[in-house]
Amino acid sequence: MGASSRDSHARAATLHDVAQRAGVAVSTASRALTGRRRVSPRLVRRVQSAASALDYSPNVAARSLRLSRTMTLGLIVPKVSNPGFFDFLEGVSSGIEEHGYSLMVTVARGDPHHYRTLIERLHERRMDGIFLVTPPEMPDTSRALEAADTPTLALWKGPASLPLLTSTEEAAIGRAVERLAELGHRRILYLGLPESVPSIRVTWLEQAAHRAGLAVTAVMIPHRRPEQPLQACIEHALAGPDGATALFVDLGLVPALMHLLTARGLRVPADVSLIAFGESPWTLELGLPLASISHTMQALGTAAAAVMIAWLKGERPAPLITVGAGEWIERASIGPAARASRQGIDRVQ
Amino acid sequence: MGASSRDSHARAATLHDVAQRAGVAVSTASRALTGRRRVSPRLVRRVQSAASALDYSPNVAARSLRLSRTMTLGLIVPKVSNPGFFDFLEGVSSGIEEHGYSLMVTVARGDPHHYRTLIERLHERRMDGIFLVTPPEMPDTSRALEAADTPTLALWKGPASLPLLTSTEEAAIGRAVERLAELGHRRILYLGLPESVPSIRVTWLEQAAHRAGLAVTAVMIPHRRPEQPLQACIEHALAGPDGATALFVDLGLVPALMHLLTARGLRVPADVSLIAFGESPWTLELGLPLASISHTMQALGTAAAAVMIAWLKGERPAPLITVGAGEWIERASIGPAARASRQGIDRVQ
DNA sequence: GTGAAAGCGCTAACAT
DNA sequence: ATGTTAGCGCTTTCAC
Numbered sequence: 001m002g003a004s005s006r007d008s009h010a011r012a013a014t015l016h017d018v019a020q021r022a023g024v025a026v027s028t029a030s031r032a033l034t035g036r037r038r039v040s041p042r043l044v045r046r047v048q049s050a051a052s053a054l055d056y057s058p059n060v061a062a063r064s065l066r067l068s069r070t071m072t073l074g075l076i077v078p079k080v081s082n083p084g085f086f087d088f089l090e091g092v093s094s095g096i097e098e099h100g101y102s103l104m105v106t107v108a109r110g111d112p113h114h115y116r117t118l119i120e121r122l123h124e125r126r127m128d129g130i131f132l133v134t135p136p137e138m139p140d141t142s143r144a145l146e147a148a149d150t151p152t153l154a155l156w157k158g159p160a161s162l163p164l165l166t167s168t169e170e171a172a173i174g175r176a177v178e179r180l181a182e183l184g185h186r187r188i189l190y191l192g193l194p195e196s197v198p199s200i201r202v203t204w205l206e207q208a209a210h211r212a213g214l215a216v217t218a219v220m221i222p223h224r225r226p227e228q229p230l231q232a233c234i235e236h237a238l239a240g241p242d243g244a245t246a247l248f249v250d251l252g253l254v255p256a257l258m259h260l261l262t263a264r265g266l267r268v269p270a271d272v273s274l275i276a277f278g279e280s281p282w283t284l285e286l287g288l289p290l291a292s293i294s295h296t297m298q299a300l301g302t303a304a305a306a307v308m309i310a311w312l313k314g315e316r317p318a319p320l321i322t323v324g325a326g327e328w329i330e331r332a333s334i335g336p337a338a339r340a341s342r343q344g345i346d347r348v349q
Numbered sequence: 350m351g352a353s354s355r356d357s358h359a360r361a362a363t364l365h366d367v368a369q370r371a372g373v374a375v376s377t378a379s380r381a382l383t384g385r386r387r388v389s390p391r392l393v394r395r396v397q398s399a400a401s402a403l404d405y406s407p408n409v410a411a412r413s414l415r416l417s418r419t420m421t422l423g424l425i426v427p428k429v430s431n432p433g434f435f436d437f438l439e440g441v442s443s444g445i446e447e448h449g450y451s452l453m454v455t456v457a458r459g460d461p462h463h464y465r466t467l468i469e470r471l472h473e474r475r476m477d478g479i480f481l482v483t484p485p486e487m488p489d490t491s492r493a494l495e496a497a498d499t500p501t502l503a504l505w506k507g508p509a510s511l512p513l514l515t516s517t518e519e520a521a522i523g524r525a526v527e528r529l530a531e532l533g534h535r536r537i538l539y540l541g542l543p544e545s546v547p548s549i550r551v552t553w554l555e556q557a558a559h560r561a562g563l564a565v566t567a568v569m570i571p572h573r574r575p576e577q578p579l580q581a582c583i584e585h586a587l588a589g590p591d592g593a594t595a596l597f598v599d600l601g602l603v604p605a606l607m608h609l610l611t612a613r614g615l616r617v618p619a620d621v622s623l624i625a626f627g628e629s630p631w632t633l634e635l636g637l638p639l640a641s642i643s644h645t646m647q648a649l650g651t652a653a654a655a656v657m658i659a660w661l662k663g664e665r666p667a668p669l670i671t672v673g674a675g676e677w678i679e680r681a682s683i684g685p686a687a688r689a690s691r692q693g694i695d696r697v698q
Numbered sequence: 699g700t701g702a703a704a705g706c707g708c709t710a711a712c713a714t
Numbered sequence: 715a716t717g718t719t720a721g722c723g724c725t726t727t728c729a730c
Contacts, residue, residue, distance in 0.1 A: 014707055025717045030709060037710095040715065060474045061413040062707035065722045070410060072453070072474075079439055086434045093456040102474060104421070105454040107442040125409045125421075125451060252629065255604035262611055280601065363723055374701045379725060386726095389699060411723035414706050 013054035022050035033058070064126065073308060074104045074122035074130040076115065078138075084278065084297035091301020092131060099309050101128070112138060123150065129308045134158055151311045153304060157200055163317040165304050169326025170204045172293050176275055176328045177208040180246050184337035185273065189237040189244035190218040191253055192277075201277060205248060217244060221253065231260055238272065245337040251278035254290070269335035279329070289331040299325040362403035371399035382407070413475065422657060423453045423471035423479040425464065427487075433627065433646040440650020441480060448658050450477070461488050472499065478657045483507055500660045502653060506549055512666040514653050518675030519553045521642050525624055525677045526557040529595050533686035534622065538586040538593035539567040540602055541626075550626060554597060566593060570602065580609055587621065594686040600627035603639070618684035628678070638680040648674040 019029035024043055032039045032047035039047075050056075064070040073096055077085070093103050104127065106118045115138070122130055129151040140159055154162040180188065190205055202218050209216040219233050234257075237244050249257055254276055261268065268274045276292040303323040311317055368378035373392055381388045381396035388396075399405075413419040422445055426434070442452050453476065455467045464487065471479055478500040489508050503511040529537065539554055551567050558565040568582050583606070586593050598606055603625055610617065617623045625641040652672040660666055 015709095016707075026707090027709075027718080028716055031716090034709085038715070043716085057469070057473050059414070059707050061410045061419060062722090063709075064410040065408070065414055065706090065724090066708045066710085068722075086438075089435075089438075089454070090428055090456045093454065097455070102470065103454050105438065105442065105452055106446070107439045120406065121451060124406050255607060255629075258604060258608060259611075280604075364725095365723075375723090376702080376725075377700055380700090383725085387699070392700085408723050411706090412725075414708085414722090415724045415726085417706075 012059075013051075013056045014059070015056070017054055018047060018051045018056050021054060022046040068126075070126050070128055071100055072102045072104055072125070072127055074106065074125070074127035075133075076106050076108055076118050076122070076130065077133045078135040079107050079109055080135070084295070088297040088301040091298035091303075092305050093301075095302040095305025096309065101309075110135065112140075129153070129312055131155060131304055131308065132158055132162065151308065153308055153311070153317070155300070155304060163307075163311075163319055163321065165300070165307060165317075165321045165323060166200075167295060167300055167323045167325040169201070169293060169295050170208075170322075172295075172326040172328040173201070173204045174208040174211070176248075176291070176293060176330075177205070177212045177214060179328075179330060180273065180275075180334065181212040181214055183273070183335065185214065185246045186337065187215045187217065187242060187244040188246045188248060189234070190216060191233070191247065191249045191257070192218065192220050193250045193252055234260065235264075238266075244272075246273040246275065246334065248275050248277065248293075251276050251280055251292075268333050269338075271338050273334035273337075275334060289333055291331040291333045292329050293326060294329050295326045297325070299323065361408075362400075362405045363408070364405070366403055367396060367400045367405050370403060371395045417475075419475050419477055420449055421451045421453055421474070421476055423455065423474070423476035424482075425455050425457055425467050425471070425479065426482045427484045428456050428458050429484070433644070437646035437650040440647035440652075441654050442650075444651040444654025445658065450658075459484060478502070478661055480504060480653055480657065481507055481511065500657065502657055502660070502666065504649070504653060512656075512660075512668055512670065514649070514656060514666075514670045514672060516644060516649050516672045516674040518550070518642060518644050519557075521644075521675040521677040522550070522553045523557040523560070525597075525640070525642060525679075526554070526561045526563060528677075528679060529622065529624075529683065530561040530563055532622070532684065534563065534595045535686065536564045536566065536591060536593040537595045537597060538583070539565060539597045540582070540599065540606070541567065541569050542599045542601055583609065584613075587615075593621075595622040595624065595683065597624050597626065597642075600625050600629055600641075617682050618687075620687050622683035622686075624683060638682060640680040640683045641678050642675060643678050644675045646674070648672065 015026050015029050015033075018033075019026040022029060022043070024032075024047060028039060028043060029047050029051075031037045032044045033051060060071070073092075075089070075092060077089075089105070096103060104122065104125065106121065108115050108118055115134070119130075127150055131153050133155045134157065152162050154164045156164075156166060158164055177188070188205070188209055190202060192202065202220075206216050206218065217237050219237070221233070234247075247257070254274075257274075258268075261272065266272055274290060276290050277295070279292050279294040300323055303321075303325065307317050307321060364375050364378050364382075367382075368375040371378060371392070373381075373396060377388060377392060378396050378400075380386045381393045382400060409420070422441075424438070424441060426438075438454070445452060453471065453474065455470065457464050457467055464483070468479075476499055480502050482504045483506065501511050503513045505513075505515055507513050526537070537554070537558055539551060541551065551569075555565050555567070566586050568586070570582070583596075596606070603623075606623075607617075610621065615621055623639065625639050626644070628641050628643040649672055652670075652674065656666050656670060
């Protein structure tokens with residue numbers, strides 16, 4: 001133990017201690033440290049050195065009580081294992097941190113009851129603002145939120161009463177679908193993992209396909225031992241003269257899918273076009289130039305942070321904000337619809 | 350707006366308001382609500398109904414100030430995009446939540462300076478405990494922690510002054526390596542992503558290999574456009590009579606690797622044995638029974654939570670705690686060392 | 699069993 | 715520019 005380390009049983013130094021050591025009043029010490037009002041430079045120095053001598057660390061709880069502001073934001077996320085989710089968290093965290101805010105994170109189970117509990121919990125802790133991520137099928141939780149009267153920003157989707165932040169992923173999907181239409185594709189197969197957060201994707205994809213005159217078959221692969229194995233799904237969907245010629249898949253399914261396609265002798269994009277939701281550097285550098293709807297979760301996080309910070313400064317956000325975090329990236333995994341090889345595919349089945 | 354919703358400009362009800370409405374003293378109201386001392390059932394009911402009528406929500410900041418306990422735990426994690434990290438977070442979160450604690454999450458950039466800043470920040474907020482995850486190459490941050498005098502638990506690795514929580518992954522790796530030795534393998538190639546959190550894996554792997562008399566080539570694939578593309582790496586490592594016959598890879602590399610191996614006509618496990626760090630249901634169900642060192646991050650999270658809760662109850666943790674969260678799972682992707690097909694592999698190069 | 703009052707550490711009026 | 719004081723909302727002695 002160095003001489004400077006305090007006895008671990010001594011209570012932490014308070015502003016009072018600092019003021020006393022510097023020979024000034026507590027209010028002066030407060031002003032000197034926070035800089036919120038003019039104090040003579042001489043005293044500022046004295047207070048500062050007293051503070052550092054005592055290892056003074058302001059008590060945020062006391063400050064919060066006094067100012068009715070906790071400088072803390074809450075984040076409620078559903079319990080999903082989306083690979084990109086940590087990036088989102090990081091975006092939010094770094095975005096608010098530089099403005100002096102901290103982040104309180106709670107992970108909700110699926111049920112609305114738990115959501116309500118967590119909202120209450122954050123309310124008791126008097127969050128200055130809340131980021132709310134609800135699973136798509138979540139019923140209304142707005143009552144619990146109303147009571148709290150806390151600036152709350154919904155991500156991806158949420159109750160109509162809340163400002164909503166989404167990304168340009170929808171537009172990107174639209175562009176991808178249009179491109180497929182140009183290439184002569186007529187039917188798309190979507191393979192998704194149920195626990196991927198933005199399952200609005202499916203809706204977006206369906207709408208875009210409708211506009212472009214394409215048909216969509218959406219298949220959510222259940223998490224545990226699917227009754228209809230993925231393999232059967234795909235073969236069925238790709239088969240026949242009306243079979244899908246293009247595949248949209250969650251990135252997590254790509255390895256399995258590639259394996260399966262290779263095993264069946266189907267080539268990308270000669271036999272089937274492939275578009276992934278999400279990017280991974282490893283799919284790119286290795287002879288698999290995978291076209292994708294890239295979605296930088298981190299960008300969405302920082303955007304959310306920025307909107308919230310502005311809100312706390314009095315600038316109420318628009319009801320719907322779209323962030324440029326989604327992008328259509330065309331790569332060699334898509335090509336003209338493989339009408340010619342239909343027969344070959346039929347044989348597979 | 351329902352009749353019960355308060356005017357959004359009215360300040361939140363305080364305990365004083367509740368007491369007044371129930372016709373009791375604030376102290377009685379406090380006791381009735383917290384149940385920390387005996388209050389007549391009649392009054393308890395009166396206070397409770399007054400509280401719910403006023404939508405009373407206790408102010409945690411005030412309580413913290415009074416009790417010198419925030420009921421909040423801090424988590425510091427390095428800025429890495431490890432897929433399983435969110436699971437860990439979830440484990441910690443749910444583990445502490447049921448004991449009434451909340452979680453404050455901060456994401457650190459690589460540098461020690463930022464770590465210190467974040468630790469200070471958490472200290473100002475008077476966390477009751479801190480979970481610390483440092484990247485392996487992080488220099489000592491213990492001075493900042495000492496000052497805080499807050500129960501701090503290190504995960505995976507950390508300064509010697511702190512109790513450390515690791516998993517049985519090390520043992521699992523040992524078992525995997527022994528099995529490979531049995532199967533006649535002599536050289537292992539490890540392919541890792543640099544940003545995977547527990548890069549102590551490499552150390553563990555090397556130690557285990559040494560014990561079993563095997564050689565290890567560890568290659569960390571740089572994130573951006575590697576000068577030595579993965580492809581060249583692998584071909585070089587697998588080639589020659591002394592080439593590696595078994596591959597340990599991070600799960601994120603599996604798709605790329607599979608593609609590459611398939612393209613080169615190398616079969617698993619006939620030509621090369623494959624072991625992944627991590628599990629994904631999609632690699633299993635689809636003709637790719639991938640042997641793995643499975644590591645349930647969530648289990649590690651809940652374990653960390655449990656240790657911390659116990660600590661806060663006065664039960665100081667052992668300096669080193671090993672959690673059974675890592676497991677060696679043998680599957681068909683490993684087999685006897687492919688001495689016979691050496692020539693075929695050489696031809697590939 | 700209940701009430702009155704002190705005080706946790708801080709900031710912002712209000713005085714000087 | 716600096717000091718004095720009230721009070722943020724809560725729990726806990728201390729009296730009764």
